[in-house]
Amino acid sequence: MATKPTIDLTSVLANAVRGLRLSERVGALPNVASKRTRALKGRVKGAKAVVSLCPYCAVGCSTLAYVSDEGKLLDVEGNPDSPVSGGHLCPKGSAIFGMTVNEARWTTAxxxxxxxxxxxxxxxxxxxxxxxxxxxxxxxxxxxxxxxxxxxxxxxxxxxxxxxxxxxxxxxxxxxxxxxxxxxxxxxxxxxx
Amino acid sequence: MPGLGTSFGRGGATTYVQDLQNADCILIEGSNFAECHPVAFRFVMKAKERGAKIIHVDPRFTRTSAVADIYAPIRSGTDIVFLGALISWMIEKERYFKEYVTAFTNAAYLVSEAFGDTEDLDGLFSGFNDVSGTYDTGSWHFEMEEVPRSDGNGTCSQPKRDETLQHPRCVINVVRRHFSRYTPELVEDVCGTPREAFLEIANALADNSGRERTTAFAYAVGWTQHTIGVQYIRTAAILQMLLGNMGRPGGGIMALRGHANIQGATDIPTLYDLLPGYLPMPSTLREEQTLEGYLHHAAKPTGWWTNTPKYIVSLLKAYYGEAATPENDFAFEYLPHISGDHSTLPTQIAMKDGAVKGYFVIGQNPAASGLNAELARAAMERLEWMVVVDAYETETAAFWRREGANPSEIGTELFFLPSAVVLEKEGSMVNTNRMLQWHDKAIEPAGQARSDLYLFHQLGLRLKALYADSTDPKDRGIHALTWEYTSDDPHERSLGEPSALKVLQEINGYVVVPGKPRDECPQVAGFADLKADGSTACGAWIYSGVAPDKTTNRARNRKGDEIASLDWGFAWPANRRMLYNRASADPDGKPWSERKKYLWWNEEAGKWDGPDVPDFPVNKAPHTAAKAGASGLDAHSGSDPFIMQADGRAHLFVTGALKDGPLPTHYEPLESVVRNPVYKQQSSPTLREWDRDDNPYNAPESPDYPYVLTTYRLTEHSGIMTRYVPWLAELQPALFAEIDPELAVEKHVRNGDWVTISTKLGEIEARALVSGRMRPLRLGKGRRLHQIGIPYNYGSLGHATGDAVGDLVALAMDPNVSIHEAKTISCTIRAGRRDTFGRSAADRDVPADQRTIQGESHPHGRDGGAA
Incomplete structure (x- = not known):
């Protein structure tokens, strides 16, 4: 005999609260993303990575300069292949982009x-x-x-x-x-x- | 770097930063390793994770100190007392590595009876001439004896030895006596380092050296920028020899260099007294008017420098091509001679006195980061013309419109050439490991910017054109100069950019095929192929092997591994990563211990094996006897690891090669706040100074200048290359002065207040950073001493600005390498801002009688010593 389901308000509320606990729900549903977000990609994705060097101290950290198809510098990061620097850069090395692409530079004779x-x-x-x-x-x-x-x-x-x-x-x-x-x-x- | 060069044979770091992780103990002194070389510091941290003891000795408590196991404060300028006391302690307590010392150093040699030590002559060595302020080094020698030549043709002379180390004139006993008064008590009195800290460090070094364990030393400009800077390094070298840590994994001396290519600019020297590969410049101070005369000094009968003729002739062939022939001494005459000290500081003085007319400043900024910076700026006013090559407007480019200057009174004609930055060009730089690394070109230079290679090449082309019709003999070198570096890349060729690879190939060297153009001549495989007859050309023999054929560029090798990474970049010489690595095995060729195995003799194969390139003839067996009277490496035995040295050994006692002594001796800095407690001689008797109106010194112990000032660098800045970068300016926006809380209270200064720091030369202002990281020291007789620290990265331009600390520091220098004294001067400090910028002492005109001829410096003491 079918019985009419009863609504246990207490349990519904408890489940709702538990639902807020992300740790129990991660991966249960796809993340909500807009079309625009889905169209976004990493700024260096697909860019050419050119092996260069940090120009500051003498440790000689290897860098990867990411360059767009148009030849524009996108980013500079540490090169993980280097046995010396292992992908790390210090604050100066991390700012090579800012030293290279900088309105204050003098680029005329x-x-x-x-x-x-x-x-x-x-x-x-x-x-x-x-x-x-x-x-x-x-x-x-x-x-x-x-x-x-x-x-x-x-x-x-x-x-x-x-x-x-x-x-x-x-x-x-x-x-x-x-x-x-x-x-x-x-x-x-x-x-x- | 003659401190390392005279001790071991080569002026470069003896190891590579990755190897620091193999150390059982690391002594960091004269360096704020964690903040100034942060990425290499991870190997120090790896060593620590493996249980190594990290020691930091420094005037300031820094982020290096924060992670060290032992931090010891020290008064700036007293490291020779500290290290000398360690030497004395090791010898007296017999904690040194006796087998290593006996086998691989000159400990057993007998010093000549004519030698007089500073202990006998109250702070001077024998041979001092107080009129010239220089030493006659003739008595700094060994007692020689005649021995039969191995080839049976008569006899030859060699140093007398006492292998039992008992003779009182044995080097080890001379060293023992020399440092006998350098005790833990003296360290406490002179350095302000607590005795307990000293003893803890002494025990840590001794416990972590020997067969089973190794200790590495790391230093930077905190050890070099002193009027006795070379002797600082010598003291460390002696200590590492005694501890037996040279040429062994986790050992060695890591010279941490401060600029991306500072090692490269020493190897291929933009230095006045050297030619590429550490060949000396011809000098009129020696009899070197011919190639034969030059070789008489530059080539040595034994050891590696027997090869000098091959290197200089190949260099002349690289410079002058077909014009260099055996008949004309390979165009040796085209090279200029030096006739004195033409280094930076004397040149700056000569410029101020009007002797220099034209000046190139390339990627350097003396108007902000130079010493006596106002003298540098005032000197520029005297020039007829100046060329600045940089990516940004520097204080040097702007000297004529600096605060207090009137442009319409300054007649210097100025040129600014915009340079490409590293990502905009290809080429190689040499890191602190002596490793050449090639960087590819990522983007086109901004605007009109061009590589320095292009600019120098263009200047050369233009000069060649201007001199094309000259018949004056002085211009023959310009005609002959080989200058063909056309790029194979059509795009670069269209820009007129020369090929950096072709320059590197010339540096590597090639076989000269008569009648064939350069492009058709094959590369040499390495410096072993070079000849002295003109059949090879080579721009820098120590780099030979980097481009062994037309299609190989080993600087561009990019395969690292967990050990020596022989396939990442190319280290000179011959891709050796750890120098003197023969010393990692005992005299019999067996590793000193399994734990510290690196290179060993493989009896079956008849060669040296290991993870690195042997710094030794690869098939020379350990028991090979030295041949008395032979030349080159035949004069060395199979257990003489220091192949560059004439006798194959590390030198505890250095004969004649240094100008200020065969052994290090503590002298106070020129502007010291204390009387030298060790000798009557206050400061180095051989330091060079210019005591004149525009370069005044604070008198020693001056009550007007009671504090020690030391300078340093910040993680976030270098100089002009960072001060325009917004990200970095935000992190470190302005100049500050670090002072201890006790001094702050005394001076009524709170954290963040303005303070003015002054010397007799000038004054600067900064924000006070009141911090427990600066600690007052307690010296002998209960004296309390305050030290002040100021970063030297700042200047008036960019987003991060501040006064230049160089405006406080008068010019003075060491006699060996002409290094300035920037790490320890005296000063005073007061609350509040400086007066509006006035012309400082350096800007005053100098009375004619105080001017020097071509920047000649007065030896210390000639006119009464310091002011």
Missing amino acids: KYRAPFATEWEEKPLDWVLDRIAERFKKTREETFVRNLPNGKRVNHTLGIASLGGATFGIEENYLLQKLMKTCGVVSVENQARI
């Missing part, structure tokens, strides 16, 4: 004439030409072939160069090869330890 009160923008080639001319003029004026004691020096102390620890070995190689061949001996960087 500039010139400031003697006594001028402002910089002016100039084409890169113009600036390089002018530097080479100034370099030659100073070298001609200050080149010393022999010291007063007769010893050959073939150098100039009128030109100096500072920097090296923040850029690559190939760049250091060209810089010192050029400078020393021109007779510039005060070629230095912060590695003086």
Whole structure:
């Protein structure tokens, strides 16, 4: 004989309350997601990952730079394959994106004439030409072939160069090869330890 | 890094950071490892998880101290007393590793009778000339004896030895006497380090060294930036030799370098006194007008440097190609000679005095992060022209419109070249493990920015064009300079970007095939292939092997593993990860213990085996006898692990190679707040200083400047490369000064208040960070001492700003490597802000009689010593 189901209000309420306990209900139903949410994907999904390096301290953490098909930098993360860094980055390394894509960067060649009160923008080639001319003029004026004691020096102390620890070995190689061949001996960087 | 170089043979970290996890104990001193090299610090933590004891000795309690098992405070500038006392304790208590020391160091050599120690001469070694402020190192030698040559042709001389270590002039006994007054009590009085902490550390080091266990040392610029910086490293080297920890897993000395390619910029030196691969620059101070004269000094009859002729000739071939011939001394004459100290600080002084006309500043920022930064800025006003290469406007690029300057009075012509950042170019950098790592190009440079490679290459092309018609002999090097690096990639070629890979291939070296263009000459496989007859070219012999053929770039190897990771990057020399690893086996070639097994002699195969590349001739058996009078490595036995050294051994006592002594000695910093309690000699007798109006020093023990100031770096900043980054500026927005609560009360300063810190040179302002991390020290005679810490990352530009601490520090330097003294000066502090920026002492014009010729420095003491 069928009996009319009775509604036990107490148990319904208790079940409802229990239902709020997520821990007992996880996975029971699919998560609610809008169409828009379903269309979203990770910002680096499908992006090319280029292996690069952290430019700060000398630990040499390996990084992965994620680049879109259009060549736009999307993100920079630690490279888990590196035996040195194992995917980790410190705050500086984690902010490589902000150092690279940054409105404050100066990305044009500039010139400031003697006594001028402002910089002016100039084409890169113009600036390089002018530097080479100034370099030659100073070298001609200050080149010393022999010291007063007769010893050959073939150098100039009128030109100096500072920097090296923040850029690559190939760049250091060209810089010192050029400078020393021109007779510039005060070629230095912060590695003086 | 001659501290390591003179002791062991090479100026580089002796191990790799991953190996720190194998240590049983790690002494971190002169470094805030956790905050300055956080990612490598995980290997210290791994060691700790495995039960290793972590020790931190530092003026400040930092995040490194927080996770250490033992933290010991120390007065900045006194580490030689601390380490010297450890040396003394190890010898007196006989806790050193005697078999290792006897077999692998020069402990048994007899020091010459002519040598006089600082114990006998009250703080000076024999040979000091107080007029020139330099040493004649002639008496810092061994007693020699004549022995028959192995080939039977007469005799040759070699140091006399007493293998029983009993002779009073044995090196070990000379070292013992030299440090005999460096006791735990002296440490307490001089360093302010409690005796108990010292003894706990001494026991920990001794307990964790020997056959079964190893201890590693890690240091950074806290040890180097002193007027006796090289001797700090020497003290640590001596201690590690005595403990027998060199060349063994979990041992060694980890030099933690601070910039991404600072090791690379030392190996391929943008340094005045070196050529690539640690070949010296030709100098007029020696008789080096010809290649033969040069080799007389640069090549050594025994040990690895017997090979010098191969390396210099191959370098000249790489530079000058066909123009370098046997007939013209391989164009040796195209290289300039140095004629004095042309390093950074003397150059800065010369610039201020008007001797320098043109200046390139590339990725560096002396106007903010330099010492006596205002002198650097004022010096720039004297230049005719200056080129700044950077990604951001730096304080250096802006010196002419800094606070207090009038642009319309500054005649320097300025050029700014925008540089690409790391993701915008390819190439390699060398990390603190001596490891070359290649980075690929991810994106195109922003705007007009270009790689530094492009900029230097373009400058070279333009100079070659300007000099094309010259017949002046001085320009022949420019004509001859090999400069062909056209990229094989059509896109890069269209941008005019040279090929970094081709530069790396030149650095690796190639066989010169007469009549064939460079592109058709095969690569050399490694430095063993180099020749002294002009048939090979090589840009930096120590990197040779990185690109052994046209299609291989080992810097781009990217397969790591759990041990030495030989297939990740390429470490110089010859991909060896741990230097001097022959010392991980006993003289018979057996591991000192199973637990510390690394390299061993495989009798059956007749070669050395292990997880690393042997830093030793691979087939040379342990019992191979040394051949007296032979050249190169034949002069070494099969149990001489330090192959770069003339005698194959680590040097407790260094003969003649350093300018300030064969053994480390405690001298107070130039601006010390205390009288040297150890010797009558207050500060280093050989330090270099410029005591003049624009570079004044605080007098020692000056009551006006009673506090010690030490500088350091923050995790979140480097310099201009971070101060414009909003994320980082938010984390560390502005300059602060760390002071202890006791001093804060005395000065009526609360946390967050403005304070002004001053020296005789200048003053800066900062927010006070009152913290128990700074602790007053108790020195001898009950003296209470306060230390103040200030980060040096700041400047006036960017989102995170602050005064430059360099405005407080006058220029002074060590005599060996011209390193400045930035880690310990004296200062005073007051509540409140500084006056509106006024011209500091450094900006004053210098009276003519105080100017120096070409930046020559006065040796200490010539005009009465410090001001």
